[in-house]
Amino acid sequence: MTSYLISKETRVAIGLSVLGLALMIIIGALAYYQVLRHESFAKMSDKNRIRIQPIIPKRGLIYDRHMEVIADNTLSFTVSIVPFERDPGVTVPMLAELLNMDSVAIEKRMRTNFVSRYIPAPIKRGLDIDVISILEERGHDYPGVSYSVESVRRYDSNLSVESFVGYLGEISTEEIELPQYDDYQRGSLIGKNGIEKTYDRILRGVVGDEYIEVTARGQIVGPYRGKKPKAAVPGSDIVLTIDKDLQRFIVEKFDSVHCCGSVVAMDPRNGEILALASFPYFDPNIFSGVIPPETWEEIVADTNHPLLNRPLAGLFPPASTVKPVTAGAALEAGYVSDEYLLKPCTGGMQFGNRYFRCWEAAGHGRTNVYGAIEVSCDVYFYQLGQMMGVDSWSKYARECGFGQKTGVDIPGEATGIVPSSDYYNDLYGPRNWSPYLVLNLSIGQGEFSITPLQLAQFYCGLANRGKVMKPHLLREIIKTNGETEMTEPALSFRLPFSKEVLQTLHRALELVVHGKDGTARAIARREYRTAGKTGTAQNPHGDEHSWFAGYAPAAEPRIVVVVLAENAGHGSEVAAPLAGRIIHYYLSRQGVPLAAGGGGEQR
Numbered sequence: 340m341t342s343y344l345i346s347k348e349t350r351v352a353i354g355l356s357v358l359g360l361a362l363m364i365i366i367g368a369l370a371y372y373q374v375l376r377h378e379s380f381a382k383m384s385d386k387n388r389i390r391i392q393p394i395i396p397k398r399g400l401i402y403d404r405h406m407e408v409i410a411d412n413t414l415s416f417t418v419s420i421v422p423f424e425r426d427p428g429v430t431v432p433m434l435a436e437l438l439n440m441d442s443v444a445i446e447k448r449m450r451t452n453f454v455s456r457y458i459p460a461p462i463k464r465g466l467d468i469d470v471i472s473i474l475e476e477r478g479h480d481y482p483g484v485s486y487s488v489e490s491v492r493r494y495d496s497n498l499s500v501e502s503f504v505g506y507l508g509e510i511s512t513e514e515i516e517l518p519q520y521d522d523y524q525r526g527s528l529i530g531k532n533g534i535e536k537t538y539d540r541i542l543r544g545v546v547g548d549e550y551i552e553v554t555a556r557g558q559i560v561g562p563y564r565g566k567k568p569k570a571a572v573p574g575s576d577i578v579l580t581i582d583k584d585l586q587r588f589i590v591e592k593f594d595s596v597h598c599c600g601s602v603v604a605m606d607p608r609n610g611e612i613l614a615l616a617s618f619p620y621f622d623p624n625i626f627s628g629v630i631p632p633e634t635w636e637e638i639v640a641d642t643n644h645p646l647l648n649r650p651l652a653g654l655f656p657p658a659s660t661v662k663p664v665t666a667g668a669a670l671e672a673g674y675v676s677d678e679y680l681l682k683p684c685t686g687g688m689q690f691g692n693r694y695f696r697c698w699e700a701a702g703h704g705r706t707n708v709y710g711a712i713e714v715s716c717d718v719y720f721y722q723l724g725q726m727m728g729v730d731s732w733s734k735y736a737r738e739c740g741f742g743q744k745t746g747v748d749i750p751g752e753a754t755g756i757v758p759s760s761d762y763y764n765d766l767y768g769p770r771n772w773s774p775y776l777v778l779n780l781s782i783g784q785g786e787f788s789i790t791p792l793q794l795a796q797f798y799c800g801l802a803n804r805g806k807v808m809k810p811h812l813l814r815e816i817i818k819t820n821g822e823t824e825m826t827e828p829a830l831s832f833r834l835p836f837s838k839e840v841l842q843t844l845h846r847a848l849e850l851v852v853h854g855k856d857g858t859a860r861a862i863a864r865r866e867y868r869t870a871g872k873t874g875t876a877q878n879p880h881g882d883e884h885s886w887f888a889g890y891a892p893a894a895e896p897r898i899v900v901v902v903l904a905e906n907a908g909h910g911s912e913v914a915a916p917l918a919g920r921i922i923h924y925y926l927s928r929q930g931v932p933l934a935a936g937g938g939g940e941q942r
Contacts, residue, residue, distance in 0.1 A: 399574035417488075681707075
């Protein structure tokens, strides 16, 4: 019988081979994990016990032209959740109770602001010390919850500053994908409008990092000394062209009487915007944290549209304030001379089968361009429009800056509408519109729509003898090292009028205020002379809009003011008196001597 038993020696040899193979596998595995994968696992270990805390730099301050603060910072607490450290069944419910928030809202905030499992996702900003004290005392009840100190923007809530400063808000999911925000993190606060948006990187500075060591349960041990923190770099300060006292004066005078409208004040010599106010306005401080849904719904539902930045984005028929465009075009093109008398105004004008009325039912008789602007005779300008036609008028209106953005250094500008034959062909179809439409355009009505800033720019050109300086709000940047960078005034374009035509328009605009029949004669002062134009715009949605645009001192203008009071009535009764007070307030603070700017001929 053959034996299949393995000898003892063979069994020992096989056992030793298996044992050797096992040892080799174990040693290989140890070598793989502890040598080859050491760096990778060390990083994972560090992530488990090291929390990266962003250091938000101090945002640069915003000053007015006299170095008075318009926007500064105040300290506030922000509560966040570190996704890796949270307990799914504990963290969110406990935090929801503490913050008086809905659990679903917290989950949504965490997803929206998620950057990494180990980086805190901001949940709520603007918290007080009471909440932080609870987190300090009972931190173990809130696994994964952290807090940090941030500076929150603080604005003067009574200056209508949102029209030019804008506000801060958390970066949106759409914005985070844009190239200009490629180095921003979710949950970051960014400029959402105005100066805050245009100069966000300058104001923001550079975010730093610090490293905090935590236990497996997320409790803070202290600073992690294995990595050197990256210091934050504060943002630069910005000085605006705005005169804060003038802005406050405008808001007080307008807001106490009228609901809706706009005021723009500029220095025609350099394009500096001295004041920019939109009514009604809202408090930009509400955007410092997460806006409650009911607050946002209330703002959006307001029929007076407080979110509309009227100086830049509000589109209105300019009415008689743009009669100087029509007059200047007719003079420049040679249709009339300054002393040329047109057919008399008898209260209206027949054109085809339509009768176009003048605002003065009794009529103004025969007049030249000086008298027509002084008394704002519609019939005179109807005749000029009829002479020129739509396209000739449209060409000059565009060359005066209408129908295009001014290029001001804040976002949100509207272009407006300057109709032409192409415009009407598209709107009504070829041969389906009448040439009479130019009569409405010639007096600033019809489809012609502008922004108050465009009108202020045009009057700056009239005041500056044809040179239109680019409107701007940034005056100076003060860097963290103390260096300053000034904004140089830039020529935007020139009005399409000769020196002689500009002088004619200037003299006529003075008569509006200082002539015996001028529509704004109530605002004339002895200390200086003012040139300007009233306007009363027809409004299909309510009462007429009241306009005034003008500049002073007339001989050497230092300020242009445009006032629009919506649904307020005649320009001579509402907008002009307010503009007169604004001009006088500003000039009286500038030390203008008596009788300054007294040039011009009284006709």
